[in-house]
Amino acid sequence: MKEELNILVQAQYPLIYLVTPEEERAEQAISKIAKSNTEHRRVFVWTVTHGIVEYGQPRQMTQHNTVSPEAAIEWVIRQKEPAIYIFKDLHPFIDGPVITRWLRDAVSNFKGTEKAIILMSPLQQIPIELEKEAVVLDFPLPNLSELDRVLSARLQKGKNSRLTTETREKLLKAALGLTKDEAQKVYRKAQVKAGRLTENEVEIVLSEKKQLIRRNGILEYIEEDETLDSIGGLEELKRWLRQRSNAFTERAREYGLPQPKGMLILGVPGCGKSLIAKTTSRLWGLPLLRLDMGRVYDGSTVGRSEANLRNALKTAESISPAILFIDELDKAFAGGSGSGDSDGGTSSRIFGSFLTWMQEKKSPVFVMATANRIERLPGEFLRKGRFDEIFFVDLPNPEERQDIYRIHLGKRRSDIDRFDLEQLTKISEGYSGAEIEQAIIAAMYDAFAQDREFTQLDIIAAIKATLPLSRTMTEQVTALRDWARQRARPASASVAEYQRLEF
Template sequence: MVWLDRMRNKFRANVGIVSLDSPSSEVEDIVDAIARNVALPLELQNSIFLWDFAKGFRKVIPVGNSGIEFEEVEEFEGCLDPVPALDKMDKYPHSGLFIFRDIHPFLMGDRAELVVISAVKNLSRDLPNSGVMIEEGGERTWTPFTKRMVILGQDMSFPNDFFNVVHHLHYSPPEQRELEEITNLMLDEFNRKTVEAYGRELEINLSQSERQRLHRAALSLTKNEYQTALQEAVITYGAIDSRTIDFINAWKIEKLLVYNVEFSAPPEVPVGGFDLLDAWIEERVGLFHTQLEAKGAGVNLPPPKGILLVGPPGTGKSLCAKSIGQRLGLPIVRIDIGGLFDSLVGETGKKLRQMLRIAETISPCVLWLDEVDKALAGASGPVTDGGTAKDVLGTLLTWMADRKAPVFVVATANRIDGLPSEFSRSGRFNAVFKLDVPTSKERAQILDIHLGKYELRLPDTGLVELVRSTKDWVGAELADMVEEAVVTAQSRCIKASLPFAVELQDFKKVLERMVPQAQQSPEAFQEYREHVKNFRPASTPEEEVEKKTVARTTTRNIKL
C-alpha cells in the first residue's frame, strides 16, 4: 500500500510525526499493517504502543502472519488524557513507535487545546533527536534512539501552522491485486463453512471477467467493508455470481449516502441524436474499464480524463451526462458546485475537496460537475466574493491535474464565455463538445422517444409535419410539447366523451402557443454559436447529412 511506503520513508528521513487520515473501522488492521511494514523495518517491532482515550497506552504485539494482540503496560498506567500521555512518550527512555488514536480533535477546530498543540509541536522538533546521556567512567556519552509518533483519525484537517510539524497522509483502500487475495481467502472460508453446515460446496459462478468486474466494483472499500459486503451477498443469494457485483455496487453507494453525496440515476429515456459524441464515448468505454494496453500498439493508454459539454439550456447536457455513466456502467456522482458555496470564507473549497475525495473513494465512477460556468463566473475578474470562486477554480484545476484515480469527469456549462480560459483549455479534458438545437433527424428521434413514453405513435406523415414545424426547438422543448399535446388530447377526449387518442391537431394547438427559446432570443443563440465555433459538434450538422432520413423503431425510413 502506498501510504505504508510513504510513512516508512518519512520516518527513515527523520520525520518525527506522521498523521494518517483513515476510517475508524479499520484501526486494528491499520495498526497491524504499521507494525509489520513500518515498525519492523525500523527495528521497533518490540516497542509499539497504541494510545486511546478509553484504555490509555497498550503494547501492540503482532501475532503470526496477521493479527495483533494487546498487553497492558504498567509504566504507562493512568495516561488517559492527552497531555500526560504525550509527556510519557517524550520521557520514554528507549526507542519506540507510539500510535495515538483520535487525539486530533485537540489539535484542530473548536476543541483544540493550546497545551496539546504546544506539546505536539515540541515533539515534532525533539523526536528526531531522541536519545539519552549515559555517564560511565567519568565520561558522558550521548546514545541516540529512534522514537516516532503516528496520529490516526478520520477526517483530519490540521491548521496551516502544522505544516511540516505533522506530515499528513491518507489511507488508501486495497487495490485490485489485494482484493483478489481477500476474495480467494474469503471464498475458501465460505466454502469450508458451507460444507460443514450443509454437506455441499458453495455455488460459485463467476467467470474471470466477472471476477475482474467484482474487484473493480469493490475498489474504494476498505478490507473490513469488502469482507462484510461479500458476506452479506452470500447470505442474501446463497451463492457468488453476477448478482454479487450489483450487490457490492449498491452496498458502496449506500455507504456514501451518509456524506450527502448525490448519485444520479440513469436517464429515464434514451438519448436521441448526438451521433458524434456517442461514437467518441463508444471508442473509450473499453479504455476506461481496463486502463488497458492498446492491443498491437505496444503502448499503455491512460483512462480518459473526461469531457466538457457546452450548450444552451434544454439541449440535453444533463441527459448526456447521465447516459455516459450508464454506457460506462459506472455510478454517477453529481456535484452542483454553485450549491456548495458557503458564506464562510474557505468553507466552499473545503466542501469541494471533501466531495472530490469521495469521488476518488468511489472510483471508478463518473463525476458530473453541473453548470460549472455559474460557479466559476467570478474566478477571472475582480474579487467580489471573498475569493471563493478563485479558490474553487484552483481546487478543481489542481485536482484535475494531479488525480490518479479513474474518475471520468463530465462538466456541463450553458456558456463557454462564462468559464475561465484555464478551465477549458486544451489538456484539461479529452474533448469539448458543443450542443445545439437538434437536426431534423434528431428531432424525429426525440419525438419518437417521448411519444413512446405514452405508448403513442404518429403516422409517418404526422411525424414529418411535426419535425418540419419544430425547427430550432431544443430537446427539452420537444419533450414539453409532447407532454402538453397529451394533456390537450386527454382534456379534449374527456369533454367529448371519446376514448383517449392523441391526434395531430393536439400538437398543432400546442405549437400555436409555444415559442422556442431560439426564436425568442435569436441573438443569444447566434452569440453562443460564435463562441463555440471551434469546438467539436456533438451531432453531425444538418448540412452534412447526406440523406435526410430517420430510422424509426421499425424498419421504415421517413423522407424529411
C-alpha cells in the same frame, strides 16, 4: 502509499498525517512497518476515551493520566526509546493554541530520534503553524489482493469454499471501492441471502455497494436504461464517444493509446447534455458516479469540504475504470479561483484540489462535465489539455428536431405515421429537445383530460403556448454561440461538416 509511509518512518519524519476511515487496517500496516525496521519500534495508540495504550495490549493498560491531548503529547515527548505514536481523531483539538504548541515542541524534540507521531483521522485538518512540519498521506482503500483475502475468509465460513476464476474475479471487482469492513459485510449479506456465493450474487454485492456509495450523499451511483439512440441528433458527439467505447481496455494500452481524461459539454439548457453523459455509461460499460458539488461544501467543520472532495475522488478512483459525472460545472465552480474572501478560501481550495487531481490522476476515471454559462467557468478549466475535447450542443436543427419528435412520439405511441413531423419541425424552430418533449406531454395531458387520443393539433397548440429559452435568453444563447464557434467542437454532424468545409 504503504511503501511511502515506511520510507517516511525510516527517514525519521517526526509528524505524519494519515487520512483514513479504516483505523484497524492502518494500525496493522503501521505495526508491520515498526517491526520490519532494523531499529524495532514499539507502537502506542492514543484516543480521547482511553488515553495512551500500547498497540496490542488491553485498553486497561493505559498510561497514567494521558487522556487529555496535552498530557498525552507531553508523555510522548518524555519517552526516550524508539516508538511510533498514533493519535486517533486529534482533529477536533488540533486548532487549539496549546495543542499546536505541544505538537511543535514534539517535532523539535523528535529530530534525530527514532520517534514519530502519526495523526490518524478521516478528516484532514492541519493548522497553518504545522503545515511545514506535517506530511499528509491518504491511506488507500483495499486493492484486489486484500479483497481476495476477505473473500477467502468468508468462503471458509460458508458452504462453498471454491469458486471459478471468473466468478471470483467478478465478486472482487464488484467490491472495489469499499473498505475492508464494508466488503466483509456485503459478502456476508450476499452469502446469508443466497446461502452461498456464486456469480449470481455479484448483483447483491453491487447493489449494496451502490447504497454505501450513496450513503455519504456526495457521490451517487446512476443507472441509465436509455441508449445513445434515444437522443436525437448530435451525431458528431456520438461518433466521438463510439470511437472510444474500448478506450479503457488492455488492447487499447497495447496499441499505445493513452487513457481518455474527460470531456466538457457546453450548450443551451435542455439540449441533451446530461442525457449524453448518462447514456455514455451504458455505451462504454462503465459505472457512472455523479458528483454533487453542492454537497461537497460543508461549513460545519473547518476542512470538512476538502475532506468530502478527497473522499469522493478516492472512491471514484478505487472503482475505476469509471465515469465521474459533474452536471452544471459552471454552478459548481463559479468564481472558484477568486473566492478567497467570501468563504474563507474554501471554494478556492476545492477548485485547486480538483484541478490538481484532474492534471495528475493516473487512474482511469473519465470526467464528464456539462455547463450552460461559459462566462462563469474559471479559465483554468478551459485551457488545452484539461479535457480531451470540449463539445458545444446547440439548439437542434430541422433534421434533429424531426428526429426528436420521432423518438419521443415513438416512446408513447406505435402509430406515429398519423403525425406530420415536417409541420411540427417547422413550427418548433428555436425549441430545445426538452421543450419539444414537454410540449408532447402537455398535449397528451390535454387530450387525456377530455378522454380522447391526442392529435397533431394538440401538439401544435402546446408548442405555441410555450415560450422557448432561445427567446427569453437570446443574449445568453448568442454569446455562447459566439464563444463556441472558435473554441469548441460542434456536437451536430451537419455543423461540424460545414465548419470543416469553411476552413
